[in-house]
Amino acid sequence: MGTASKDKAEWSGHHHSHANTEDFVRRFLSERHSRWTASFVISLVILFALIVISSSVGYVHISPTDILILLFQRIPLVGQHLAGQNSVSSVDKTIFFQIRLPRIVGAIMVGSALAASGTVLQDIFSNALADPYITGVSSGAAFGAALSIVLGFGSYVFGLNSIIAVAFVGGILSVVASFFVAGRNSNSAMFLLAGVTVTFLNSAGVAFLTVLAGDRLPALVFWLMGGLNTVSWPVLTPTLPVIIFGLMGMLYFSRDLNALLFGEEQAKSLGVNTSRVKALLVALTALVTATSVSISGIIGFVGLIIPHMMRLIVGSDHRVLLPSSILVGASFLLLCDTLARTVALPMEIPVGVVTASVGGPFFIYLLRRQRRFIGS
Amino acid sequence: MPTRVTAIVIILLLLIAAGEGLAITSLYESNINYSAQISSLKAQLSQLEGSLYPMTVVDDLNRTVIVPHEPQRVVSLEPSDTQIVFAIGEGGKIVGATKYDDWPTELANSISSGKIVSVGGILSRTISLETVLGLKPDLVLAWGLGGEQSQIIQQIANAGIPVLVLAPSNMSMIYNDVLLVGKVLNAYQNASNVVKDMQKVVDYVSARVANSPRPSVFYEVWNDPLITASSTSFIGQLIDIAGGNNIFSNITEQFPTVSLEAVVSLNPQIIIATNEFNMTADQIANQPGFQETTAAKEGMVFVLTNPGLVEEPGPRLVEGLLVLARFIHPDLFNSTNVNIFNDSTGEFNGTVISQFS
Numbered sequence: 033m034g035t036a037s038k039d040k041a042e043w044s045g046h047h048h049s050h051a052n053t054e055d056f057v058r059r060f061l062s063e064r065h066s067r068w069t070a071s072f073v074i075s076l077v078i079l080f081a082l083i084v085i086s087s088s089v090g091y092v093h094i095s096p097t098d099i100l101i102l103l104f105q106r107i108p109l110v111g112q113h114l115a116g117q118n119s120v121s122s123v124d125k126t127i128f129f130q131i132r133l134p135r136i137v138g139a140i141m142v143g144s145a146l147a148a149s150g151t152v153l154q155d156i157f158s159n160a161l162a163d164p165y166i167t168g169v170s171s172g173a174a175f176g177a178a179l180s181i182v183l184g185f186g187s188y189v190f191g192l193n194s195i196i197a198v199a200f201v202g203g204i205l206s207v208v209a210s211f212f213v214a215g216r217n218s219n220s221a222m223f224l225l226a227g228v229t230v231t232f233l234n235s236a237g238v239a240f241l242t243v244l245a246g247d248r249l250p251a252l253v254f255w256l257m258g259g260l261n262t263v264s265w266p267v268l269t270p271t272l273p274v275i276i277f278g279l280m281g282m283l284y285f286s287r288d289l290n291a292l293l294f295g296e297e298q299a300k301s302l303g304v305n306t307s308r309v310k311a312l313l314v315a316l317t318a319l320v321t322a323t324s325v326s327i328s329g330i331i332g333f334v335g336l337i338i339p340h341m342m343r344l345i346v347g348s349d350h351r352v353l354l355p356s357s358i359l360v361g362a363s364f365l366l367l368c369d370t371l372a373r374t375v376a377l378p379m380e381i382p383v384g385v386v387t388a389s390v391g392g393p394f395f396i397y398l399l400r401r402q403r404r405f406i407g408s
Numbered sequence: 409m410p411t412r413v414t415a416i417v418i419i420l421l422l423l424i425a426a427g428e429g430l431a432i433t434s435l436y437e438s439n440i441n442y443s444a445q446i447s448s449l450k451a452q453l454s455q456l457e458g459s460l461y462p463m464t465v466v467d468d469l470n471r472t473v474i475v476p477h478e479p480q481r482v483v484s485l486e487p488s489d490t491q492i493v494f495a496i497g498e499g500g501k502i503v504g505a506t507k508y509d510d511w512p513t514e515l516a517n518s519i520s521s522g523k524i525v526s527v528g529g530i531l532s533r534t535i536s537l538e539t540v541l542g543l544k545p546d547l548v549l550a551w552g553l554g555g556e557q558s559q560i561i562q563q564i565a566n567a568g569i570p571v572l573v574l575a576p577s578n579m580s581m582i583y584n585d586v587l588l589v590g591k592v593l594n595a596y597q598n599a600s601n602v603v604k605d606m607q608k609v610v611d612y613v614s615a616r617v618a619n620s621p622r623p624s625v626f627y628e629v630w631n632d633p634l635i636t637a638s639s640t641s642f643i644g645q646l647i648d649i650a651g652g653n654n655i656f657s658n659i660t661e662q663f664p665t666v667s668l669e670a671v672v673s674l675n676p677q678i679i680i681a682t683n684e685f686n687m688t689a690d691q692i693a694n695q696p697g698f699q700e701t702t703a704a705k706e707g708m709v710f711v712l713t714n715p716g717l718v719e720e721p722g723p724r725l726v727e728g729l730l731v732l733a734r735f736i737h738p739d740l741f742n743s744t745n746v747n748i749f750n751d752s753t754g755e756f757n758g759t760v761i762s763q764f765s
Binding site: 092122123124127131132134242246247249250251254257259261373377379381382 | 507508529534630632634661665666667668669670674675685696697699700
């Protein structure tokens with residue numbers, strides 16, 4: 033825990049009184065910890081276990097062995113040997129493959145996208161309160177969705193539900209608008225203010241549209257509530273590759289993110305083109321966040337708290353922090369969504385209620401433990 | 409002595425006979441005074457009616473409402489409340505309604521001609537308080553379920569205007585609300601006739617389905633998230649009366665968000681949705697998982713093209729009941745044995761009152 037707390041202190045400090053900061057930075061960037069491997073393995077095992085548990089529970093119970101057999105049956109060659117090995121009825125198979133599995137994949141995708149975006153944005157803006165929505169992307173997506181619902185655009189664009197497509201475009205346009213409002217070569221504070229301004233404008237637009245909505249008001253209200261209730265394969269097919277591409281892109285910039293931790297000057301001296309890297313990273317977070325919001329609406333908490341949790345647990349080296357955030361973000365939203373759809377069966381509760389009530393107490397616990405370690 | 413008693417009795421009898429005779433002759437003689445008598449009776453009656461007000465009633469939220477005089481200018485903040493007022497023949501008193509009001513046609517016409525003013529939507533923040541107060545209503549009818557109107561109810565009541573809040577969640581509450589509005593608007597007789605008509609339709613449908621098997625029904629209020637109407641809601645009660653078995657009968661919440669997996673697993677024989685989320689019966693039947701249900705396989709997925717009949721808890725609910733009964737028991741309620749449906753659309757056609765009274 034010692035290293036983690038030191039990292040945390042460095043992360044929040046940003047002013048270094050080291051006589052030879054550069055030496056420290058180089059040492060930090062080249063250091064490798066054996067426990068990184070351990071944290072990856074643990075995160076992966078947790079995620080895999082959650083996938084099996086989540087596949088198994090719900091209105092109908094399917095045993096974990098049946099789940100594994102069902103999944104392996106889908107694999108060519110191997111599947112032939114497993115034919116007729118399970119006792120799952122055809123209705124339960126449909127429930128698993130068409131309802132439960134896409135929802136699980138959706139939760140994993142959205143959770144990892146939000147957690148990764150939050151991590152990246154908190155670090156490039158050096159702002160602990162930054163979350164994936166701070167660039168105006170969610171409000172833009174909401175405004176796009178509201179427009180599409182109220183004006184009743186044609187129902188399908190590129191085989192996608194028009195609401196999803198227009199929400200995505202609205203999210204991306206809002207981030208572009210934030211960039212323009214902030215101007216070239218602006219600092220983080222300017223960009224954050226621009227994001228907040230764009231968010232306010234979008235919210236005003238959504239509020240205005242609720243007045244105009246008329247008979248479409250319920251559709252608008254339900255969209256704004258967010259949730260993974262009806263995620264299906266047709267929604268995931270075009271959105272999944274976008275999120276995977278965005279996450280890979282962010283992972284590619286892990287080292288540059290590490291350099292940015294020590295301030296722009298320091299990063300530049302290490303040969304990082306800071307403004308270019310920052311712009312690219314903001315674009316990648318916008319891409320995955322806009323996609324997530326179009327799939328699930330706005331789900332709070334994950335993108336703000338998971339990055340902080342992971343910094344407290346694994347430290348702030350992005351080569352480990354970013355993949356850990358992705359895996360734990362995925363596990364966290366999967367856990368929350370599984371609870372949301374199972375604790376009140378046959379009813380469902382909003383996933384936002386679960387993310388806050390499950391994640392909140394755990395985060396407070398971590399924070400208090402950490403404070404004890406830093407030893408005030 | 410006995411002679412004196414006899415004399416008194418005889419005199420008394422004579423007096424009574426004379427009085428009777430006089431009274432009878434005066435009745436025969438006073439044909440010309442009939443109208444005068446009637447007008448005097450009318451005066452007495454209006455005096456009696458005047459004494460009805462100020463009237464103190466308790467509304468569905470247990471609020472005590474004092475109505476100072478017979479209301480002449482009524483603003484309704486909920487379409488089903490408006491429908492009650494029109495059904496009891498007092499529609500002429502409505503001066504303000506919501507933009508969602510579309511029944512009866514005469515109301516829609518009055519709104520477009522400006523005779524009835526639109527005061528906005530049905531939520532506190534979409535209703536214009538200034539418009540409501542500017543109409544100088546002496547009664548406002550509001551909506552209590554869900555609590556969305558609690559803020560505006562408070563504001564109107566604070567302005568000294570009586571607000572009657574209706575929040576019916578089952579048929580008997582709807583009957584009570586019709587009678588309550590009738591009482592407040594001094595049209596109790598009409599209101600009780602409306603209730604009797606409604607009960608006639610309910611009795612007719614109940615009797616007709618009494619000996620038939622009850623198919624399982626899923627009622628889809630909304631598709632994303634998936635919201636249904638449980639048996640505790642008035643919609644659930646209509647499904648019960650129409651001879652269906654709600655697959656979500658044991659949930660206490662009236663309009664719960666339910667698990668898609670549960671719907672598929674409970675395998676409804678009939679799915680009834682509304683056109684409010686813009687999906688056709690085919691699209692609903694082909695949603696992931698839905699294609700496994702008996703309803704989808706046997707073409708028993710229906711979309712209500714006039715959902716107000718089922719989802720607005722007013723006097724038209726019995727028309728909605730007939731539409732549901734037709735979906736749930738097509739063999740018992742086809743157009744040959746119940747001549748009240750439009751054959752091409754399958755929708756309810758005409759008014760219940762004329763068919764069942």
